Amino acid sequence: MGYNYLGSSGLKVSNICIGTMTFGEHKEGRPGNLDETAAHAMMDRFAELGGNFLDTADMYQEGESEKIVGTWLQKQDREKFVVATKVFRQMDPSNLNSEGLGRKHIMHGVEQSLKRLQTDYIDLYYTHIWDNATPVEQTLRTLNDLVRAGKVRHIGVSNVTGWQLQKMVEHVKFMGLKSVVCLQQQYNLLTRETEYELLDVCMNEGIRFLPWSPLKGGVLSGKFKRNTPGPGDARASRVGWASEKPEARFTEDQPCWDHFNNDRTWTLLEAMERMGKEQGKTVAQVALCWLYQRPTVSAVIIGATKISQLEDNIGASTGWELSQEQMQELNRLSMPVIPYPYNMIRLLNKTRSDMSI
16 A cells, blocks of 8 residues: 655555445435445455544435544544545425535535534535535635534545635635645546646646546446447446446436546557566456556545455555556546646647647
8 A cells, every 4th residue: 555645734544445336225226336245345345454444424325434533533543544535415305505605505515414424524525516506715714614613624625626726825825725645536547537727727836736536437347349239237336336326427427328438448448468468467446557657646446346456455555556558648648638727828839838738
């Protein structure tokens, strides 16, 4: 297991962060979710292998994920673990103000998360997504108050655009508030749009980056092959589940089979398989190693459903790396269509900066 500093927080975290979105029963039957016993066994093994970084959210299974993490923490030395959770999503459909990033919901949300996690502080508290209805000054001031009160140690941001992240950074500076230490965003070899502005903001502002969905829900795991009939029953895999949900079809954030079953995906996967054989690694480990070698990445958030998957993922975390030639090939094969004005800026700056990023 490797370890990195989490931005300006001073915290050292394992470069594998265990994501807990699969902890607890999913009300829509998403495959791969774990009950409390299986989830505790997963975290036990993670800790045995040196992991110290746990990621959850209030809305995961309507709070059940936080409860499972909380009962596990009761059996551990709390100070050895960095626990992250998030706030935004609606938690009580009967309460109009039980969502968003306004002061009322954040103040109530943090108290409920603390109860479910059975702890008196949260190491890293994220805004789960941008809130169009709340002034960012109010959100940042509220989060700063939580830090001053000792209920939260550090602040993170998730699921934002470049201008939104930069706006938060500038307001923090202007208002003299607690800084944003990290960004959590979907990022993988099939979803690289995060590179437009967000990675630049992170590099320029000293913010560390934590990719979620590093294997694109299993598409980048190596278990699917070119010309296979499909992902099978929706109950068998996350890909199959997403492919049968109308709201998930042909969207970038979900691993929909119809969206990614194309020549670009298969050519990329075949190159990853070849590189894995050259290094004695799996396709999934190649996908994770590519992320470790990208700018500003401190840790990769994984959502293993089996202990064997966890162990395989940790095998990518230290002791080896992809060659410069392999990185360049993966960058080329996975490069999305670059929209204007990014394409023009990139083209006309070829001699002006390092364009390997």
